[in-house]
Amino acid sequence: MEITLIQSLMLGILAFFAGLDLFNGLTHFHRPVVLGPLVGLILGDFQTGIIIGGSLELVWMGLAPLAGAQPPNVIIGTIVGTAFAITTGVEATQAIAVAVPFAVAVQMGITFMFSLSSFLMSKADKYAEDVNCRGIDMINYGAMTLLGTFYFLWAFLPIYFGAEHAKGFVEMLPEDLMSGLGVAGGMMPAVGFAILMKIMMKNNYIPYFIIGFIAAAWLEMPVIAIAAGATAIALIDFMKKPEVAVSTQKEEFEDGI
Amino acid sequence: MESNKNIVVESVEDSVYEDQSIGVELTKKDINIMAFRSLFLQASFNYERMQGCGWLYGLLPSLQKIHTNKNDLRRSMKGHLGFFNTHPFLVTFVMGIILAMERSKQDPTSINNTKIAVGAPLGGIGDAMFWLTLLPICGGIGASMALQGSIMGAVFFIILFNVVHLSLRFGLAHFAYKMGVNAIPLIKSNTKKVAHAASIVGLTVIGALVATYVRLVTTVEITAGEALVKIQDDVIDKLMPAFFPLMYTLLMYTLVKKGWSPLKLIAFTMVFGVAGKFAGIL
Numbered sequence: 001m002e003i004t005l006i007q008s009l010m011l012g013i014l015a016f017f018a019g020l021d022l023f024n025g026l027t028h029f030h031r032p033v034v035l036g037p038l039v040g041l042i043l044g045d046f047q048t049g050i051i052i053g054g055s056l057e058l059v060w061m062g063l064a065p066l067a068g069a070q071p072p073n074v075i076i077g078t079i080v081g082t083a084f085a086i087t088t089g090v091e092a093t094q095a096i097a098v099a100v101p102f103a104v105a106v107q108m109g110i111t112f113m114f115s116l117s118s119f120l121m122s123k124a125d126k127y128a129e130d131v132n133c134r135g136i137d138m139i140n141y142g143a144m145t146l147l148g149t150f151y152f153l154w155a156f157l158p159i160y161f162g163a164e165h166a167k168g169f170v171e172m173l174p175e176d177l178m179s180g181l182g183v184a185g186g187m188m189p190a191v192g193f194a195i196l197m198k199i200m201m202k203n204n205y206i207p208y209f210i211i212g213f214i215a216a217a218w219l220e221m222p223v224i225a226i227a228a229g230a231t232a233i234a235l236i237d238f239m240k241k242p243e244v245a246v247s248t249q250k251e252e253f254e255d256g257i
Numbered sequence: 258m259e260s261n262k263n264i265v266v267e268s269v270e271d272s273v274y275e276d277q278s279i280g281v282e283l284t285k286k287d288i289n290i291m292a293f294r295s296l297f298l299q300a301s302f303n304y305e306r307m308q309g310c311g312w313l314y315g316l317l318p319s320l321q322k323i324h325t326n327k328n329d330l331r332r333s334m335k336g337h338l339g340f341f342n343t344h345p346f347l348v349t350f351v352m353g354i355i356l357a358m359e360r361s362k363q364d365p366t367s368i369n370n371t372k373i374a375v376g377a378p379l380g381g382i383g384d385a386m387f388w389l390t391l392l393p394i395c396g397g398i399g400a401s402m403a404l405q406g407s408i409m410g411a412v413f414f415i416i417l418f419n420v421v422h423l424s425l426r427f428g429l430a431h432f433a434y435k436m437g438v439n440a441i442p443l444i445k446s447n448t449k450k451v452a453h454a455a456s457i458v459g460l461t462v463i464g465a466l467v468a469t470y471v472r473l474v475t476t477v478e479i480t481a482g483e484a485l486v487k488i489q490d491d492v493i494d495k496l497m498p499a500f501f502p503l504m505y506t507l508l509m510y511t512l513v514k515k516g517w518s519p520l521k522l523i524a525f526t527m528v529f530g531v532a533g534k535f536a537g538i539l
Contacts, residue, residue, distance in 0.1 A: 023299040026345060028392070028418050033399040034411045047406060054403025054410060061396050115527065118305035121338070122520040124313075128334035131327055133317050136334070140300035140314045176534060183539045184530025186472030187505055188304030191522045192340030193467055194509035196373075199339070200366055201510075205460040212464025217499035223465050224378035230461035231374075234454040 003043065003087060003159055010042045011079055012156035018075045019151030020144055032056035032078040039082040052082045055092035072103035073110070079155045084163060098163050105170045106154045108178050113150065115185040117143055208233070272332050273364050279441065280323030280360035283434065287319050291356070292349050292430040294318070299345060305523055307342040315352060316359075323359050336365035342470070343376035344383025346422060349430035351376040357437020361445045367452035370459025377462045391421055471502035477538050 003011075018030035029035070032053045040049015056078050063071030081099035085092060120139055127135030158166035201209070208230065215226045294315040301310040316337060324330035343351055351372060358368050395418045402410030444451045475493070479486045486492065493500050509522055517525075533539030 023302060023345075024297045026296065026422065027415065028395075028422075029415055031392075031396060031399075031414065033396060033403050033414050036403070037408055037411050046408075050403050050408055050411070051406055054400045057396050057400035057403065061393055061400070114303050117301060117303040118523045119520065120301060121303060121306050121310065121523075122518065124301070124310045124338055125335070125519065128313075128331065128338050131331045131334065133321060133334075136310065136313055136317060140297055140311055143301040144297070177531060180531030180534030180539075181527065182530075183473075183534050184527045185304040187502075187526050187530055188523065189307065189340065189470040190467070190473075190502065190506040190509045191519060191526060192305045192307065192309070193463060193471070193506050194513045194522070195519060196339050196369070196463060197506075197510050198513045199336075200370060200456065200460060200463070202456070205456050208457050208461040209464035212461035212466075213468050213499070213503060214464075215461075216465035216468035217497070217503075220498075221465075222378075222381050223462065223469065224381050226465045227374055227378040227458060227462050230458040233461070234457040237457065238450065238454065 003083065005160065007042055008156050008160035011039065011083060011159055012152040014038060014042065015075055015079050015151040015155030016148040018079070020148050022075060023147075024144060030075050030078075032060055032074065032082075035075065035078045036082050039079055040086060043083060043086045045086045048086050049082055052085045052092050052095065053078070056081060056096065059092075059096060071107070072100055073106040074103070075151060076106045076154050077103035080158050080163070083159050101167060101170050102154060102158050102163075105173060106151070108173070108182070109150060109154070110147075111182045111185050112178060113147065115181045115188060117146075118188055118191070272366070274324075274326075274329045274332065274362045276324070276326040276329055277362050279445070280362065281325075283319055283322065283356060283360070285431070287322065288353070288356075288430050288434050289427065290318055291315055291352055292427045295349050295352060295426065295430070298348050305519065306338065306340050308345075308348075309338050309341045312341045312348070312352075313337040315348070316356065319356050320359060323356070329362075332365050333359060333368075336369050337372075339369060341372060341376060342380070342466075344379045344387075346387050346425065347379045347383045347429065348376070349426050350379065350433045353430050353433025353435075354437040356434055357441060358444065360438070361441040363444060363448060364452055367448075367455045370452075370455035373466075374455060374458035374462050377466060387422075391418065467502055467506045468499040471499075471506055473501040473505050473539070475501065475538055 014035070018035055021027055021030040029038075033056075034053070036051075036053015036056060037046060037049045040046045040052075043049070060071070060074045060077070063074070077096065077099045080102050081092070081095040084090070084098045085095035088095075120143060124136060124139050127133075127139070157169060197209075211233075212226055212230065215221045215229065216223070221229075294317075297314060298308050298311040300314065302308060303310075313334060317334075320330060320333050320337075324333055354375060355368060355372050358371060363371075395414045398417075399410040399414030402413060404410075474489045477488045479488065497503075509526075512522060512525075513519075530539065
């Protein structure tokens with residue numbers, strides 16, 4: 001079965017919105033169990049779409065984006081995989097094998113975009129300085145359009161030109177540069193923290209910073225436990241104060257924070 | 258007490274809102290708009306500020322109502338553009354509290370410390386609630402129905418997931434805002450104490466985040482005679498885990514204090530990362 005240009009474009013548009021839903025909206029219509037039938041609907045084989053979607057859901061269920069470990073991209077995996085399964089009649093598992101290189105490439109591409117869009121933030125700083133609220137809105141809308149377009153291309157190209165040909169695009173990616181930017185992406189939050197610290201760090205708070213670092217780096221405590229401990233320290237500080245009615249204030253304060 | 262003295266000094270040098278009168282009451286509609294816009298928290302996600310700009314996007318209509326003074330709005334916007342990362346499903350809980358603090362015109366620094374102190378720990382809670390509980394339940398039931406060829410699997414999945422998701426998102430927004438507003442008289446009369454407490458928790462959490470969010474490891478290995486020493490696994494991780502992330506953050510901090518712009522630091526970081534990769538040390 002051939003996929004027409006119109007169908008490829010529609011699948012691309014589906015990828016545009018599903019791609020946004022992964023980070024924004026979060027209705028989770030981008031999950032295979034929903035996306036599969038939608039792909040089936042576009043390609044005129046609803047029933048196969050449902051079943052492939054169900055099997056892919058089970059595959060990706062074990063791949064939650066926990067602790068920064070990014071699994072192969074679920075959207076491109078599902079759209080390309082389901083389209084391939086419907087057109088060639090192969091099993092879901094084989095369809096995944098075809099889709100995975102694209103899903104991995106897309107995940108790398110997203111890392112790349114998240115590194116590059118750090119540059120957008122100076123534009124945002126400028127808009128804040130000018131109290132330009134519309135500008136802040138536009139940065140967010142613009143970044144979403146970029147991300148959606150990226151998804152559109154990665155669904156459209158493999159489906160329209162065929163997975164075999166489109167693999168050429170994947171191989172063209174400069175791997176060292178991409179993974180180098182991935183390394184830079186991992187370091188990038190240091191810039192964000194440095195700017196925060198410039199505003200918030202006073203000499204008398206350095207010990208607390210050190211305590212937090214020790215708890216996370218050596219003791220490997222979860223952040224919530226560290227925050228709870230810090231709250232206790234803050235309370236000790238409160239109770240030291242000789243003012244009257246401190247104890248009632250403390251309780252109410254907890255509610256406030 | 259020494260810390261008391263410091264607080265006084267801080268509040269003078271810190272940026273304080275010019276208009277100290279309590280901001281206008283936000284309606285249910287304002288809170289709903291905020292909750293709706295919170296769906297786009299990660300619209301401009303990037304590794305430097307993470308959700309910072311999307312977070313500001315969510316608060317912006319309410320901030321415009323609260324800060325009628327243009328200088329105050331500017332201060333508030335600049336503060337909210339800083340690094341921020343929380344769980345995208347639970348963010349409205351933080352937003353509600355922060356809007357109440359903005360209404361009571363707490364110092365921007367105090368507000369930002371609170372934002373981080375409340376927001377960062379929600380990450381773990383949200384992961385456990387959504388990625389490890391709600392999604393597997395909805396997905397598991399949905400997939401088993403789909404495998405029998407029924408479209409009801411998809412329908413069931415999308416409805417169940419979003420009933421929980423959206424009621425929590427909007428519910429938390431109203432709940433947190435109300436809770437924060439009830440505390441306004443208290444935080445208004447204890448501004449300095451609130452700022453001090455927020456700084457303690459905020460900076461402790463930032464110390465923890467430096468160790469968890471910044472990722473920088475070396476691949477350098479040294480062959481000493483017969484022995485192969487992996488610098489990261491055998492030396493750094495044993496002596497001081499997250500040593501490089503801390504050093505790099507402190508380097509960035511020094512450069513920021515020297516007046517380097519964020520733009521320059523981002524470019525520096527990119528070159529550092531790519532060059533390190535090509536040189537085979539990162």
